[in-house]
Amino acid sequence: MIKGFLFDLDGVIVDTAVFHFQAWRKVAQKLGGDFTEAQNEQLKGISRTDSLKKIIEWTQAEVSVLQFQELQEQKNRWYLDLIGGLGPEDALPGAIEFLRRTYSQGILIALGSASKNAPMVLEKLGVTELFSAVIDGNNVINGKPHPEVFLKGAEALGLEPSECLVFEDSIAGVQAAKQGGMSSVGIGEAETLNANIHFESLGETTPELLAAQF
Template structure:
């Protein structure tokens, strides 16, 4: 029986991946790198990991450390944070989970400081039993480490948890952890082959209260 739902934060609870794309573009521009319309960043792996990729992809030469590049990106993101919204249907969905007595958690590749920003803006801290952030694990997604730790903190087995993720790395991590996973696809399109179900937003998902299974 399903006993807990674990959510990724950015791109899953928050409809904000385009905001992070803009933040990365801004910092790349400061470094003299101009990006085209096809520019993308890798979802789900963390800001620092993206900068490791960008430095190789664009052959960036800079005296700025990875931590400084991460800080610049987070500052650029937070400048537009007032425009960030919850993914459609999330608030009603998480409230229903609590009414059903299902535990909830956040497992994010972002720092806990960003989780605090989320709580401050939307006032939803009371709806989550557990939060696991990047500082608590040694390996980011697609390693299953963050989901296994979250299940441990919830006092549950992995098979008792359902994960919502918007990235290939996150879906893979949940799968490797032995958890069922629902993929949230940008514009309703995705190749989440290891997800049990793929949705566009939380209005597309129903949890049957009697069996508590994916429908």
């Protein structure tokens, strides 16, 4: 029986991919290269550290340990500047209504996101109080597809992994759910995500239907 929902943030509840793209592109250009939208798609669901490692590999730049840290911090500053005006109206279709309905049904809610800025984004969307637990990049050592973020989410809710349903838009996230022994709902392209069930957005389903199905 499903008792808890574990949500990825970006691409499921809100879409800040364009802001990540703009910030990472500045980093790539600073390293003397460029950064495409296709490359940005490859960074979905993985940590800032691992994302920067990929960009350095793509640009073939030589970066010291100190420069690596500075680039991470600079990217985050650019990203935070870009999302400064984020609000509830920027949530993906049906996302906030789905979260509120989930909460009203007594289903526990946790966030499982690679983003260290996740708590701030939830606050800007006005949904912080709906989450019983927030597991983000500050709480985990291993990024997706390792299941750590979702296993910690289940633990924080006091549930077994089999009692949790994961909502993800990335291949790495769906793989993390599977490795953690959890079923998954894919938000986005069915043919690439390979989740248990797929929807274009949270607005296409209800928590009651999903909880009963799994």
